Amino acid sequence: GSSFCFLIFFCLLLQAWLEQRSRSLGFFIDGKFVCPVERQRCDLTDSKGAAVCSTACAEDEDVSQCCSSALDGLTAMCSLTCDQRAKVLLRLASVLGQHGQCVSELCGLCGVSTSPSVLVRMLQFYSSWAQLRDTLIPGWAPIGVVAVISSDDCSLCSLMLKVFPALAMGNPVVVIPGQSCAPPTLLLAQLFTASGLPAGALNVLTGNAVTLGAKVAQNPSIQYVAYTGNKQDGVMLCKATAGMGVPVSVTPCVGATCPFIIFDSADIDSAVDEVMEAAFRKKREVMTWVNCNCESVVDSVVARLKMRVAGKECVALRSEAERGLVDAAVQEAQQQGATLIQSCTPPSSGALYPPTVLCGAAAASSCVVSPSAGPLLPLITFRGNTEAVTLGNHSPHGQAASIWTEELTLALETANSLSVGSVWVNSHSVFDPCLPASGHKDSGTCTDGGQEGLYQFLRPSSCSSVIVHSTPASLDYAKFGESVASPIIPNESGSAPQFYLQFVGGKPCKAVSGRSVPVLTPGGESVLAYVPDGGRKDVRNAVEAAIKVQPGWMKKSPTARAQSLYALAKALEAKRRDIVVSLSSHAGLSVDEAENEVELSVNRLTVWAAYCDKVRGGSLPMPRSGSALSFPEALGVVGVVLPEKNPILSMVTLLGAAVATGNAVILVPNQENPLPVLAFIQVLQASDLPAGLVNVITGSRDQLTAALANHNVIKAIWYWGGAEGCQYLQYTCNSPLKTLRLCSDKNKPSQYWTRSLPVLLEDLWRSGVQWKSVWIPTA
Known part of the structure; x- marks a missing residue:
């Protein structure tokens, strides 16, 4: 009888909350409800067809107001100590415990799956991480204003699995829920503010998730976009935001x-x-x-x-x-x-x-x-x-x-x-928030849950805190990378240019096309050398070689992988003179600068060797009887389009991160100056790395980028290059989904590679793994 009375009470409370707003819901901006007039509205009905409420469709001025509020919220969040953020989340857990039935009833009316007890558990878990962020995750800082977007068929718990950790790490959040999730999300936002969350730290806009999400991502204040829901909407969002310069993660948790x-x-x-x-x-x-x-x-x-x-x-x-x-x-x-x-x-x-x-x-x-x-x-x-x-x-x-x-x-x-x-x-x-899990194959491009799921909302403190937004270029995606360079007639004076080979399956080889392209001197007045003009078939051959050896390399013990990387460092040391000559002759470095780069490269390889058996998963503290395990796994085959600066040091930094974590690699040297990386092939031949684990393909950067993007086996692409290449990858790498690490070469100074900060190397290491959790009950 008492349970029935409580149910009636919460139903009446929920109806009063809806009637207070005339069943016409607006937005939640700067800590209060905003309901602009003359907005298009969407009606929401229950399973029997009865009207529940209507939600507003945000327009450009609403987006601008919301993002401005979020920027103020960032200042307010930064002023809070870790202890203060933790107390806010704990207070919300207490408030949600009192009003959980009301939230559950509203979700039931809207046809949204949820569990108030799971939400409370999530808040308790992330409040403790808010408390311990600076203690257990030193060297990392909030990424900035985060946009969290969900599809209409997404559950409230899946949406909050993005919102809660973002807030716990000190980021303000702009939430764009699917239509069914909008009313309970607005209710939670009100409860958040009542629990002491600063105004502007949590904002809610409603409307078409994809269209509105693209508008929000375009705002300069947004530093990261996290999507959860069905894959179709996620793909549309990736295409709509391609070229804006904002990283987008996709978690297809539905279907x-x-x-x-x-x-x-x-x-x-x-x-x-x-x-x-x-x-x-x-x-x-x-x-x-x-x-x-x-x-x-x-x-x-x-x-x-x-x-x-x-x-x-x-x-x-x-x-x-x-x-x-x-x-x-x-x-x-x-x-x-x-x-x-x-x-x-x-x-x-x-x-x-x-x-x-x-x-x-x-x-x-x-x-x-x-x-x-x-x-x-x-x-x-x-x-x-x-x-x-x-x-x-x-x-x-x-x-x-x-x-x-x-x-x-x-x-x-x-x-x-x-x-x-x-x-x-x-x-x-x-499901429990302490369990980290990555979307393997076509199920996502980030990790949610556990400590590992927090890093998507953090950045290394030493890196720039502001992402540079850009305007998407007018690209013909179908023809990207198809342009052919004009032929160059070599200067007849001087010695004949040298012909280099690329490296596929453990063997130096020509391009499948048989063509070569010239590498010009820094001034562009003469041909320095010729390198193979690789293309789609060369990438295909490299992937076939890589997938043969990568599973065995991944199954090797971490100690065995470490010994191979130590051997690679020793081989580089043995070939030091040749690499120094290549750097000084082809990269425009002085002999001292070249010597320093090789020395740093040897040290960087030894650091990656040491990483192999040091960063592992372990047992997790689940709030129930049983054993929960988590461990990192290799992504598979990683395509790396290398930067121009510090050609050897940047290459071994990225190569070491990928190989140390168990991946196979396809390297694409910088198109303007590939010769130092090609000289490194002799180091690879002298090492004991399995044939096919590391492949080097030269040619047009755009053509090879398109080939990497369109190969289904390649799981991740790390790209240092132009803005158009970044835009192409964001638009294209979604069927299947690929994990992208996109950087404009111009935005990374030489110090980015020469500094050996542990947090920067950890950031690269995390880019090379995906997490798996295993739950074994005992009762």
Whole structure:
């Protein structure tokens, strides 16, 4: 009775909050609600079609006012001590604990998935990091004003997983929620301010997420854009903001396909109970599941699924159009040989569909690779552990996986082999803010959760605090990199120019095209040398060589990788004279400057060797019984377009960061002066690095950048070059998603490379890894 009375009370409180604003919500700017007149409005209805409220669509003047408020909020946040920020978040956790039911009711009206207890846990976790930021993360500072954007189908918890850590690290935030998330986000913003958060530290604008997000990103005050939601909107946002100079991270937390793997050593009853709960829960779920079963237990699994599906009610879909997609997926699966297990016959019309298991679905079927939204559970089989991992990695997504087995060794080996950010053993959908997870493959370009998820909202204190915004150029993306340089007739006087070779698969070689391009003297009056004119096919060959060796290199022990880097430093020392001559002859350095650069390069390689076995993951303090582990993994193949300044030192700095973390590398030397890097090939040949781990391709920077961007295997691109190249990469590297580190060569002085500050090297190290968390319950 008392619970029912409390529920009625919170419903009345929520209705009063909506009526106080005439069910017409505006924006939250500078610590108060703002409701400008003559704004286009969007109506929000509940699941029964009844009107809940309307939200305003922000215009340019609202964006300007909001960003100005956020700048004032930055000043206010910087004036707070770590202790003061922590107390604000703790007060909000207490307030949210009191009003959690009201927030939950509002989310229910808007059709948004949320859990107030999870929000409270997140606030408690990030309040402690706000308290300890300067103690445990020294040398890092807030990045500045952060824009957090979500799609309409994003849950409130996923949105706040971006907002809370940004605030905890001292950044003001401009939130652009999806339409369904807008009312509860506005309510939370009011609770934040009532808890003592400075005015301007949290601002909320509503409207079309992609269009409005691009307008906000264009404002000079914005230093970082974090997107969470479905991938389609994330891709559109990346394209809309390309060329603005603002880094954008994408976390596609909606619609990911995750494997639910049942081995023959599993507790079958428990596994079937949990796969039913995961696949057919009534609340909107961000993940879809594919059930992978060992052949020896598939009959038992199917028999139990038939028992548990029987009598299940139909699940409500978002619309009849979604019902059509589900029907089409079921028909396709049946045509490919799948049989159905359904709780009842599907209704002839309407947005309802019964829980359906697609037994014997083909691994290549669209219902397995990218299932449509709806109560569908594809069921496929495997013979052994290796095939189970292959099926688990078959999806283009890499968000999470659930493994069911009583054998701990098998569970850990499988977890290590799956290319996903979160692995749950004998459990599923375990979320906690202390668990760091990166989006593997097509599931994101940043890390959320844990200490590792804080770094996206921080910058090294020694780096510039202001990102230079730019105006996007008018680019023909389809033709980028296709321009051909005018031929140069060499000067007949003097000695004949030398011909250099590039380095692919451990061997010096010519370009596949057979062409060469000239390298001119600094004054441009004569040809200094000829280098191969590499292109798309050379990049393809380099990637094929890299993917053959990278998995083995990643599995090497950190100590073994360290010894190889020490050997590379020793080989550079042995070739010191040749590299010094190349630097002084081709890079315009004096002999003393060249000697100093080589010395710094040798030292930098030894530093990266020392890093190999020093920075690791570990056990995490979960607030429940069990063991939580986190560890960094290599990205895979990394493309690096090298800077012009300090050609050898910058190259070994970036090369060492990538290789030390277990990646293979494709290096593209600076187009104007590639000769020092080509001279370094003799150092690579004298080292014991596996053939194909490091590849060097020369030619047109734009052409090779386009080739790197369009190769699906390359996971990350580190680019030092022009603004147009940065814009092209931001626009192009989204199918699949690639992690980008973009820098204008002109914005990095020589001191950036010559300084050996630990925080700068740590920043590069973190660019070369992605994080995985593994949860193993004990009760």
